[in-house]
Amino acid sequence: MEFSQVIKERYSCKKYDGRKISDEQLTRILEAGRLAPTAKNLQEQHIYVANTPEVLAVIDKHTPCRYNAGTVLIVAFNKDNVYTYPNSTRQSGIEDATIVATHLILAAADIGIDSCWVNCVDIDALKADLGLPDNEEILMLLDLGFAEKGAGPLPNHSLRKELSETVTYLK
Ligand SMILES: Cc1cc2nc3c(=O)[nH]c(=O)nc-3n(C[C@H](O)[C@H](O)[C@H](O)COP(=O)(O)O)c2cc1C
Numbered sequence: 001m002e003f004s005q006v007i008k009e010r011y012s013c014k015k016y017d018g019r020k021i022s023d024e025q026l027t028r029i030l031e032a033g034r035l036a037p038t039a040k041n042l043q044e045q046h047i048y049v050a051n052t053p054e055v056l057a058v059i060d061k062h063t064p065c066r067y068n069a070g071t072v073l074i075v076a077f078n079k080d081n082v083y084t085y086p087n088s089t090r091q092s093g094i095e096d097a098t099i100v101a102t103h104l105i106l107a108a109a110d111i112g113i114d115s116c117w118v119n120c121v122d123i124d125a126l127k128a129d130l131g132l133p134d135n136e137e138i139l140m141l142l143d144l145g146f147a148e149k150g151a152g153p154l155p156n157h158s159l160r161k162e163l164s165e166t167v168t169y170l171k
Pocket of ligand 1: 010
C-alpha cells in the first residue's frame with residue numbers, strides 16, 4: 001500500500017473477530033520492528049508474541065483492552081541496554097521501544113491487519129504472571145487481528161487538530 005494510504009487507513013480497532021494472524025503476517029510485522037531506528041543502534045527492544053488461548057487468558061486478567069484480538073504483542077525493552085544522553089538523565093528505552101511499536105502498527109496496517117495500542121494494563125502484574133525478566137520494562141501491548149464485521153474506527157478517530165494548532169514556524 002502507498003505509505004500515505006497506510007497512514008490514512010490505520011485506526012485503533014476495539015472489536016476483533018478472534019482470529020490470530022498468520023505466521024507470515026506476523027513475521028512481516030516483526031520484521032518492520034526489527035528495522036526501526038534506535039538510539040546508538042542499541043536495539044534494546046524485546047517483543048513477546050501472545051497467540052495461544054492460555055497466554056491470551058493471562059493478558060485478559062490484566063487488561064480489559066484485548067477486545068478479542070487473536071494475537072497480542074508485548075513490546076518491552078532491556079533497561080540495562082539503554083543509552084543515557086550526555087548531560088541528562090534522559091534514557092532511550094521508552095522512545096526506542098515506541099518507535100519500534102509504531103513500525104509494528106504501520107506494518108500491520110500496510111498488510112490489512114487491524115491493531116490497537118494498549119497502555120491500560122497492569123504492567124507489573126502481567127510481567128510477574130508471565131515471568132518476564134526483571135531487567136525488562138514493558139512499554140505497551142499491541143492487539144493485532146481482524147476487525148469484527150461492522151466494526152470500524154471510533155468517532156474520535158477523525159478528530160485531528162489542524163496543523164496551525166500543533167505546528168509553529170520559527171522565525
Ligand atoms: C500511547 C497510546 C496508548 C493507548 N492506550 C489505549 C488503551 O489502553 N486502550 C485502548 O482501548 N486504546 C488505547 N489507545 C488507542 C487510542 O484510544 C486511540 O489511538 C485514539 O483514541 C485515537 O484513535 P485512532 O487511533 O483510531 O485514531 C492508545 C493509543 C496510544 C497512542
